[in-house]
Amino acid sequence: MIKIFRQLGWFIKEMKWRYLLVLLMLLIGDVFSLIVPWITGYTIDQMTMRTLTGSKLTQITIVLVSIIVIGYITTGIWNYIFIQNANILSFKVLKKFFRHIIRMDGKFFKKYQTGDLMSRATEDVNAVSEAVDFGFLMLAEASLYLTLLISSMFVINPKISIIVLIPILIIPFGVDKLEKTIEKLYEERQQSTSVLSNSVLESIVGVRVIRAYAKEREDIEKLLSKSQVTYDKSIAFSKIISLYEPLFIGVFTIAATLAIYFGIMDVFKSNMTTGKLVTYFVYVMMLEWPVFALGAFINTLQRGSGSYERIDAVYNEESDIIIPENPLSLEKIESIEFDNYSFSYPGSQVKSLNSFSIAVKTGETLGIVGTTGSGKTTIIRQLLRQYKLGEGKILINNCGISEYNAENIREHIAYVPQEHIVFSKTVYENIRLGNMNASREDIMAAIEHADFTKDIGTLTNGLETVTGESGVMLSGGQKQRLSLARAFVRAGNVLILDDSLSAVDGKTEENIIRNIAEYYPEMIKIIVAHRLSAVRDANYIIVLQEGTIVEKGTHEELMELRGWYYDQFMEQNTMTTQESEEVE
Ligand SMILES: Nc1ncnc2c1ncn2[C@@H]1O[C@H](COP(=O)(O)OP(=O)(O)OP(=O)(O)O)[C@@H](O)[C@H]1O
Structure with a gap:
């Protein structure tokens, strides 16, 4: 679990001021939310002692309204920063990911298939950014809130608070037992998702050949069997994840029962006022959220960590093409x-x-x-x-x-490969890819040299015709000549x-x-x-x-x-x- 902090340490360091601001906002929000039960207890005691006046009640109401407003503002700020952090991280991870794979050699693309890379660039990047957003928020919230709540409970009644803390100490042991299994199941699930993505991609790209050879049924069966594997892995993962909730809810219920029992005993023995008991009860009830958040954060961070490893595996792949330390310049x-x-x-x-x-x-x-x-x-x-x-x-x-x-x-080098790569852009933009500085005249000359001019007239919108995915709007010969024109504008x-x-x-x-x-x-x-x-x-x-x-x-x-x-x-x-x- 700590692994994610090591993996994302660079990001936390870069964003330290934002995280500090978030912590400050959370602290303010949490402190204020703890004041509410305290005021409630105080008001009850004032009522039972018959010392509650009209002006005191007005003051109490003003304080409560102010707390709601402050809570609204602080929550808005940390929410905004967290969502922004998650987006910044996704962007940075994806940028590094694409920069890396674009430099890779043929050996790499033999090892990592397109669907696998797509699943890493989408699902895994999302899981990592969720860890930074929801996961870190839960961690901050759980640890801050738990510390503040337990401290406040200690101030009211240290003896009961020690008893309440005992079941909470069970949590780390339970988590430790589940962690390894979750890690393994998550990796297996992601791996099967990659395999499935790849098959779906192959089927979509090859749909015409599949139809031509009447292989639809076989293809659907192949996809279904791969979906079944992914489904089974996801169910196994969900089952183990669902063990978390009972663990945390169980702990909370034990803590709450103990607090209620010993609290009432103390009121009977006149060790506590009724107002203090109410405040204490509310605090115990408030424990539910941070205890649940602790579970949610462990789960999210673990998935984030597993996904980061899958992205990192791609980063760690090295190209066989060695970059010289002092390369010669080639004019x-x-x-x-x-x-x-x-x-x-x-x-x-x-x-x-x-x-x-x-x-x-x-x-x-x-x-x-x-x-x-x-x-x-x-x-x-x-x-x-x-x-x-x-x-x-x-x-x-x-x-x-x-x-x-x-x-x-x-x-x-102006290169026309055997397989013609045509992007879903206009014919003009496809040719201009060869040289983004080429003028319209250069492009028209390249089209002429590729003997492509006569075809342009037959296309619906001439040079502005959008070629469709992989150039479906063009014939094989037209794709070849488009690629040739692209090479001619290259000026190599x-x-x-x-x-x-x-x-x-x-x-x-x-x-x-x-x-x-x-x-x-x-x-x-x-x-x-x-x-x-x-x-x-x-x-x-x-x-x-x-x-x-x-x-x-x-x-x-x-x-x-x-x-x-x-x-x-x-x-x-x-x-x-x-x-x-x-x-x-
Ligand atoms: N990525 C690869 N990994 C392993 N072997 C490969 C790979 N690419 C090509 N080969 C093998 O290398 C040999 C030469 O392939 P190459 O593509 O250079 O042939 P070619 O003369 O261009 O063929 P064609 O005329 O069919 O295009 C072939 O035996 C091929 O199977």
């Missing part, structure tokens, strides 16, 4: 070289790149072709520093790639197309390749393709098989070799000729 990428480079993905024994060597410099085009799964995308991922480095060297401007900051390298030194022309027809591909050569002559171009026409004019073409370069040269040289490239080219050409004959 422009002029050359890229892989020298005898080998790489295996984390946890894999297979070499996805094997003794791979190639060099390309400003103005040149490198074409990468080969069988599927031969390592083409892996080369790009290594250049973009998405995974740890392998053996051998990758040189940028003749210096080791690890001597630069990964972000600095990426700044100069390196253009990487990872099979980015696969969804466009031959004519459009030809236009785009011609535009790249004409408008971006200074860039280093790396084109990964299955259709060989996309790399035909490249300065170097490499053919990959199982991570190894098996053929290398210009189009003409490779055709002379009569190897894989030649066979593939002939096959693709025959298919294209047949297709055009069929059209005719």
Whole structure:
């Protein structure tokens, strides 16, 4: 339980003045609320002694009204500060969370799936902020109120107060017994929630494929079984949590019974006035709230602590991409070289790149072709520093790639990935993401170079058309050209197309390749393709098989070799000729 204070110590320290103000407000509110029973007892004694005058009654009424007003103001202030604190903490935790995951590498995203990260960023962050809001409030309220109440009770009757305190001492033992079980059950519940979130996300994203393959029933059953696990875990957690309430209520009832019994005995023995007994009774009744608050706070803080651990686990994940202490500054990428480079993905024994060597410099085009799964995308991922480095060297401007900051390298690269990421924004905003400083003219030119202009006219609102979630409003070819236009506005030194022309027809591909050569002559171009026409004019073409370069040269040289490239080219050409004959 103390763990949460260690975990959130940094926040409490940052917000110490706010917390002190809250404590002051609570103290004022609590002291004033204790005066009410005291005044009640005093008034009863005045009445029984027949000394209560009209002016005394007016004074008493004024004091009581003032107490209500002060209580209202102090409660308003601490409430406001607590809610604000919770919001500030959520914001800070989320900011750190996103900053951290955005820097993570491929290994991290293999370990933490999207649904899991979403559940940590929502449910767990809420539980932590609830701990700061409701949990800390309960703690402050319970400890302050209990101290004040018990002290006031001691002032009235120390003997009975000692007897009342005895059952309250039972609480820490009960809490200690329950704590470990609660911690375990909470972690299990959160874990199953993460698994469920992930499945729900997968089903929503893949709903079209599920329908197309008539897998609705199987998918619903899969989701139901995961929901059942989460339900069972939640019930087990709630059961143990519900043990808290009887513990605290039981303690309170014992304390109240003892107070009533011994209090009446003392009045019979004339050790206490009736008014004092009434005040004492009210104080005992008032014990119920802080005793309950103590239970609620332990419960909330424990959940907050468990959730903080789940968030902290993400914070503690370190990227394999080491940031150099004194990175070299990269103004422009002029050359890229892989020298005898080998790489295996984390946890894999297979070499996805094997003794791979190639060099390309400003103005040149490198074409990468080969069988599927031969390592083409892996080369790009290594250049973009998405995974740890392998053996051998990758040189940028003749210096080791690890001597630069990964972000600095990426700044100069305009990259069109295989999977097109389109955000639910307008077409214009989607393209502008490539370069937020790009002018409208730059964007229009990029659209033209991506051969996308003719499509804009067919969209409902032209450039202002909202693409819908993941670009549902666009065809596959349109998404590809939108991604291309985004890369063209980037104004980097390196253009990487990872099979980015696969969804466009031959004519459009030809236009785009011609535009790249004409408008971006200074860039280093790396084109990964299955259709060989996309790399035909490249300065170097490499053919990959199982991570190894098996053929290398210009189009003409490779055709002379009569190897894989030649066979593939002939096959693709025959298919294209047949297709055009069929059209005719
Ligand atoms: N994250 C990963 N973890 C482990 N192995 C991976 C990972 N990504 C790719 N691989 C493996 O590395 C090899 C090369 O994959 P890569 O994506 O580079 O192939 P590719 O040539 O681009 O294929 P395609 O033409 O189908 O896009 C494949 O055997 C693949 O299964």
